[in-house]
Amino acid sequence: MKKINILLLLALVITAGLFSCGDNEGFSNLHDLTDEEIAEIARQDSIAEAQKNSINADLILEYSMDMTISASLYDGGDLEIELDKIAAEFGITEEELLAGIGGESGAPEVKGFAIAGTTHADIASASNTNAPWGHWWDANGDLTAWGEDAMVFAEFYVENGYFSIGQYPGHLVEGQTVKFIEALKYNETRVAIVITVNAVAAGQITADVVSEQDLTIDVTAKSVYDPDPLEFDLQTVLSDLGIDSLTEATFIGVNEDGSYATEAVTGYGFWYDFNGFVGSWGDDASVYTNYGDFEANQISIGQYPDHLAEGETYLIKYGFMANNKIVMLNITINVLGYVDPETAPDGDPEAVTIDVEFSKPYSNDYASVTYDLKETLRNAFKMTTYQIHQAINSGDLKLYVGEVSETDPAYTSDVPGYWLKEDGTIGEWGESVVWTSIGHSETDLYLYGGNHPDNATEGMTITTTYIATLNGGSVTINLTFNITGDNYEDPETAPTGDPEAVTLDVALTKAYSDDYASVSADVKETLRNAFKMTTYQIHKAIQDGTLKLYQGAVTEEDPAYTADVPGYWLNADGTAVGWADGLIYCSLGHTETELYLYAGNHPENAASGSVVTTTYIATCNGGSVTFNLTFTVE
Numbered sequence: 001m002k003k004i005n006i007l008l009l010l011a012l013v014i015t016a017g018l019f020s021c022g023d024n025e026g027f028s029n030l031h032d033l034t035d036e037e038i039a040e041i042a043r044q045d046s047i048a049e050a051q052k053n054s055i056n057a058d059l060i061l062e063y064s065m066d067m068t069i070s071a072s073l074y075d076g077g078d079l080e081i082e083l084d085k086i087a088a089e090f091g092i093t094e095e096e097l098l099a100g101i102g103g104e105s106g107a108p109e110v111k112g113f114a115i116a117g118t119t120h121a122d123i124a125s126a127s128n129t130n131a132p133w134g135h136w137w138d139a140n141g142d143l144t145a146w147g148e149d150a151m152v153f154a155e156f157y158v159e160n161g162y163f164s165i166g167q168y169p170g171h172l173v174e175g176q177t178v179k180f181i182e183a184l185k186y187n188e189t190r191v192a193i194v195i196t197v198n199a200v201a202a203g204q205i206t207a208d209v210v211s212e213q214d215l216t217i218d219v220t221a222k223s224v225y226d227p228d229p230l231e232f233d234l235q236t237v238l239s240d241l242g243i244d245s246l247t248e249a250t251f252i253g254v255n256e257d258g259s260y261a262t263e264a265v266t267g268y269g270f271w272y273d274f275n276g277f278v279g280s281w282g283d284d285a286s287v288y289t290n291y292g293d294f295e296a297n298q299i300s301i302g303q304y305p306d307h308l309a310e311g312e313t314y315l316i317k318y319g320f321m322a323n324n325k326i327v328m329l330n331i332t333i334n335v336l337g338y339v340d341p342e343t344a345p346d347g348d349p350e351a352v353t354i355d356v357e358f359s360k361p362y363s364n365d366y367a368s369v370t371y372d373l374k375e376t377l378r379n380a381f382k383m384t385t386y387q388i389h390q391a392i393n394s395g396d397l398k399l400y401v402g403e404v405s406e407t408d409p410a411y412t413s414d415v416p417g418y419w420l421k422e423d424g425t426i427g428e429w430g431e432s433v434v435w436t437s438i439g440h441s442e443t444d445l446y447l448y449g450g451n452h453p454d455n456a457t458e459g460m461t462i463t464t465t466y467i468a469t470l471n472g473g474s475v476t477i478n479l480t481f482n483i484t485g486d487n488y489e490d491p492e493t494a495p496t497g498d499p500e501a502v503t504l505d506v507a508l509t510k511a512y513s514d515d516y517a518s519v520s521a522d523v524k525e526t527l528r529n530a531f532k533m534t535t536y537q538i539h540k541a542i543q544d545g546t547l548k549l550y551q552g553a554v555t556e557e558d559p560a561y562t563a564d565v566p567g568y569w570l571n572a573d574g575t576a577v578g579w580a581d582g583l584i585y586c587s588l589g590h591t592e593t594e595l596y597l598y599a600g601n602h603p604e605n606a607a608s609g610s611v612v613t614t615t616y617i618a619t620c621n622g623g624s625v626t627f628n629l630t631f632t633v634e
Helices: 006-016 035-053 083-090 094-101 234-241 374-381 385-394 524-531 535-543
Strands: 003-005 030-032 059-068 077-079 110-115 133-137 152-157 162-167 177-186 189-200 208-220 228-231 250-254 271-273 285-291 298-303 313-322 325-336 351-361 369-372 398-401 417-420 434-440 445-451 461-470 473-484 501-510 518-522 548-551 567-570 584-590 595-601 611-620 623-633
Touching: 059 077, 059 083, 059 162, 083 094, 083 177, 083 189, 094 110, 110 133, 133 177, 152 177, 162 189, 208 228, 208 234, 208 298, 234 313, 234 325, 285 313, 298 325, 351 369, 351 374, 351 445, 374 385, 374 445, 374 461, 374 473, 385 434, 385 445, 398 417, 434 461, 434 473, 445 473, 501 518, 501 524, 501 595, 524 535, 524 595, 524 611, 524 623, 535 584, 535 595, 548 567, 584 611, 584 623, 595 623
Parallel strands: 059 189, 208 325, 351 473, 501 623
Antiparallel strands: 003 030, 077 162, 110 177, 133 152, 152 162, 177 189, 228 298, 250 313, 271 285, 285 298, 313 325, 369 445, 398 461, 417 434, 434 445, 461 473, 518 595, 548 611, 567 584, 584 595, 611 623
């Protein structure tokens, strides 16, 4: 017989109640196990081992997929599962299955859960992601949370009918395999979905280029990001790849070393450097590609503002990959000079003086009013709108306050422009009450300005003099800026009844963009009914700060907004942060007639695949609206 320390077996003995030692035998002593006891221990060990190595399910479906490693993106791929087999196992229809997973009222009670990779024990939670069914998994295939131990995630969205499989950026390594088990239960029937993710290094794509298309586009050098459409043969691409839609494809570019880039950063495309290889947004960026801005058979060719010049030519590669095949577009971009539709006015440049009066109701934001300067500047400088626009870009047009000086202007607002103190002198943002600047594009020239939300008040009047000089001419602008009260006539009647507490789920989705473009959701009727106020009354309550928008929970302290007021920048876990740390922003937009939530992504911190969830609580007039917000960057 073998001697085994009884302390190691104490928990088993007490729990099982199978064995006992003599009454006078101390637990600190060694105990001689009988052959029967040893056999029972071995039997129970074998049961535990068998349970750990088997999956408790009536139907087991296994899938495998490759995932390109990313240091910055949550990207992975979509995985279709055999819903028909699952529905048949449960004895229900596919429609009933999807409704059950989604938790629809009256649908079969299909319960999503997880099975641990190391023990094969059940994990009861249906989801710890943003989907009704799906989880984060660690390297061992055990359930974890978003964060340090997270490797991959699976999210099943009922409306799509498939799993979205992604990764925690920077956690996977080449050659790593993560195997995890998502599961469903209906009555006593269980189905296990075993998914194996194989981590593949970026650029290590072995797919063959099965066809190429040579395309050419002429573009004008621009000062904006606005793209131009380029048509390609979509049907040939789909046929050559064996797919029905480009939603099934991976978008690729070509790096300088010849490897493939698969981490789309413009939504479904890439930035390119001046040599035509995949690069990044910034000083070395030339053009970018994207898909989805125009028609289904058109891609977008955009450019970094003011980086291209007439006469330049770029050759870039942009492709689609599916079923281990690639179709490559070889795109030649010819940069043309701007074709100016205008003719400069005749005569010599001259000195012109104009009086401009802005009257703007005070607002608790940076909303602006404008005055058209186009013809005034054209006639004074004897230049076209485009020429003046370019002169502003280059700094040749100078905008002074009070008088022209020998030193260059030191702008304090949008260039060229200034923040102004109440006495009309130049100030910084924190001490000023209004701002005004010259707005410009290839076709427009205008003066625009607004009030400081905190420093300005109704009834203020600010006067100053601007002098714009260029090409030997000048324009003196005698500016009066009136911050007025409000004489708005409200067309609405407030809803009847007492203010109430309302909860609303809001899901916003937008493709990644390298700017702050936003998407929005209409919340007007929700706020009206909760607060029993008109749209205009709520708009004014936002302006004067009476409406409070909290993030996470209501506090006794006033909210500390970090984005457009009222609103916040949010990090990946949905916590309010500053601009520099935020992935997305979300604010409550408002006018006299509209109330809406709007949100966009940070150009540098966010990436395709980012999903942020948070809770906003708006309070006003004794009522409240809780917004359960989900923002997805596609």
